[in-house]
Amino acid sequence: MPRILLLLIVTGLAAAACGAKSDPRDVSRAGRSTGDIALSSDTTAVAARVTHGATLASILRAHHVVASDVAEIVSKVAAVFDLRKVRVNQPYRLTQTTSGAVRGFEYEIDGDRFLRVGRSDENALVATVAPIPKTRSVEIVSEQIDRRAPSLVAALDAAGETIDLTLALAEIFAGEIDFNTEVQPGDRFQLAVEKQYRDDHRFAGYGPVLAAEFVNAGRRVRAVRFTPDGGSPGYFDERGVSMKRFLLASPLKFQPVVTSGFSRHRFHPILRESRAHLGVDYRAPAGSPVVAVADGVVLSAGMSGGSGRLVHLRHANGLESEYLHLSSIAVRAGTPVRQGEIIGRVGSTGLATAPHLDFRLKKNGAFINPVTAHRRMPPSDPVPASEMSAFTLVRDRAFERLANGAAVSAARRANN
Secondary structure, eight states: OHHHHHHHHHHHHHHHHHHHHSOHHHHHHHHHHTTOOOOOTTEEEEEEEOOTTOOHHHHHHHTTOOHHHHHHHHHHHHTTSOGGGOOTTOEEEEEEETTSOEEEEEEEOSSSEEEEEEEOTTSOEEEEEEEOOEEEEEEEEEEEOSSSSOSHHHHHHHTTOOHHHHHHHHHHTTTTOOTTTSOOTTOEEEEEEEEEEETTSOEEEEEEEEEEEEEETTEEEEEEEEOOTTSOOEEEOTTSOBSOBSSOSOSSOSOOEEEEOOEEEEEOTTTOSEEEEOEEEEEOOTTOEEEOSSSEEEEEEEEOGGGOEEEEEEOSTTEEEEEEEESEEOOOTTOEEOTTOEEEEOBOOSSOSSSEEEEEEEETTEEEOHHHHHHHOOBOOOOOGGGHHHHHHHHHHHHHHHHHHHHHHHHHHHHO
């Protein structure tokens, strides 16, 4: 009898020890936090991120998944997803039995999709790519340029927003405001933007900006998003005039500083002599994206002596643009490009003392000042006359929303 009693005590202690290592309540809580059901006692779950150099097969093997399941999962996943696109630091979650059989596997492809592997009613492994569930809401963002936030990037960062919204706003007003040179203390802006959230209330990105207002040096510029019947969405001012011009104000999104303007006589910092500077120099961090200022075709893309890596584009109306001293080039000669498309990145190749972009513009073969040329460019097509009633309705609702948001922001600042 004492030996039986001792055996019972030892068995109880072993069970307690196992419970300390894997508390079923912890697994259940983890399941509820992600919307999963509670796991059975013979199932374990692990959540981790892809490490450098890992593949789907190596991930599964690292968690001791049985070889037959590894082979089958890789085969099924390859039919719906490019396995070469498994990216480092992306999250995944694996549930499996204690014997190594997979119950489920999820991998986050990007902010919008995830890969899911599960079991069918017949217990066969099935792989699918599904959208990440999200909720959407329209929110008002309001900020101003001042000493605390002296740039568009800093102002939106102070408002708790990300660089993606900064780029979106800069693109909307690119035809009206040069964010490289014209933003100054006292400027203010507000916008209505769709924000997306996951089911666990985590921010999951931005939808479109629906309306925006920017007060620059006392001049108010407003834009509203509108989609003509059968057309593509675009941004228009109060009168229905397109915000998009033939040329962008700058081949850089925002933030760079003009270090040298268009001039027929400039002292060259390397050659130490006076010579014409037939473009505009923008100081910007190495690697900053450089975009095409208008639709066009690539005439050349490669090394060009003292100009370093250079991209030369031809546009309509006898215009050509050149982008000098690039660190890398993203286009090839003969290919078409769209306005705003990345064609290269800022560098210091050729005769350059520091990373910057030398941007040049030609009209009928002669170099012209890019800054003044942009200001003379007409806007794109306006809202069609047949669509003005629909546009007016959208515009009035959007600007009313902005006005209400401005009132709320003003009251909040007054209370603070």
